[in-house]
Ligand SMILES: NC(=O)c1ccc[n+]([C@@H]2O[C@H](COP(=O)([O-])OP(=O)(O)OC[C@H]3O[C@@H](n4cnc5c(N)ncnc54)[C@H](O)[C@@H]3O)[C@@H](O)[C@H]2O)c1
């Protein structure tokens with residue numbers, strides 16, 4: 001049995017067995033908890049303390065499926081998304097798939113929301129409303145549910161693929177090819193040059209928002225090569241040094257693995273040449289300008305001259321972590337410079 005001491009290792013080993021052993025995972029469906037989605041929107045409930053993502057257990061789900069006319073085996077449409085500290089398997093189930101809608105119109109969003117006393121909210125908005133560690137779990141759940149939805153057929157034989165109980169893979173029954181859920185690696189780089197950092201914006205960004213440089217890795221590229229190429233491509237500069245700063249799963253618009261680095265460029269070669277095919281604008285920002293930009297939480301109101309003040313992506317985005325780290329470093333530098341020896 002997997003009820004070892006709930007150490008991290010025990011949790012990881014239990015998760016591994018859930019992914020690899022169909023029967024262990026089938027059994028876990030009866031003891032696990034379920035986060036519900038409708039067409040990739042997670043269910044949230046508003047409480048006096050704010051929003052939370054309710055978890056259903058098997059009994060509640062069965063009751064709902066009986067009441068609303070679903071079928072029990074649809075539970076196996078669930079995907080495994082994790083396991084809690086006390087080894088409680090966590091699943092996600094999308095009730096808005098065509099399968100359910102065909103069975104009963106009562107699986108339409110409004111009917112379900114009143115039955116479940118909650119609201120299915122677009123993930124980007126939901127992540128703002130939630131706090132703590134449920135946000136990454138819901139992001140992972142949505143990414144996995146979307147991957148299954150988009151990979152119903154084998155790209156080699158055109159035949160239907162079947163998911164395993166955990167949803168950690170899909171298999172083409174015609175030729176046994178195994179498909180695993182994919183994330184696209186994306187490098188995101190904050191280029192800085194002494195007291196300046198480089199921020200950029202695309203036309204598609206909300207008005208006024210500037211961010212760090214980002215780009216998908218090409219196949220066969222290392223992270224370093226992708227950063228050198230993206231910085232050269234987007235702003236015409238040559239990276240001289242890199243420092244890894246962290247990573248993040250980013251589910252918008254699909255599943256990306258953001259790999260974040262700080263970078264410096266060759267001294268004396270800091271003149272930006274913006275690639276207008278990729279960016280609307282890119283420029284060097286002073287510490288003062290960045291601190292001013294941090295004042296704004298979302299799109300700030302337009303100024304009289306019609307321009308929108310610069311603002312930076314919210315905490316949710318690793319771009320902000322990079323920029324905050326740079327600001328911290330600058331402030332330490334400033335305080336050292338002003339502290340009498
Ligand atoms: N979390 C954050 O802090 C943060 C900040 C900035 C950007 N991002 C994300 O990083 C991603 C990449 O940013 P970008 O748009 O500047 O990338 P980019 O500079 O590589 O330009 C996008 C282009 O890359 C090409 N491309 C190559 N591989 C791709 C793939 N696997 N999927 C989609 N397009 C691919 C397409 O032509 C696309 O138009 C975006 O999805 C964006 O949402 C996240």
Ligand SMILES: [Mg+2]
Pocket residue numbers: 213214215216234278
């Ligand atoms: Mg880019």
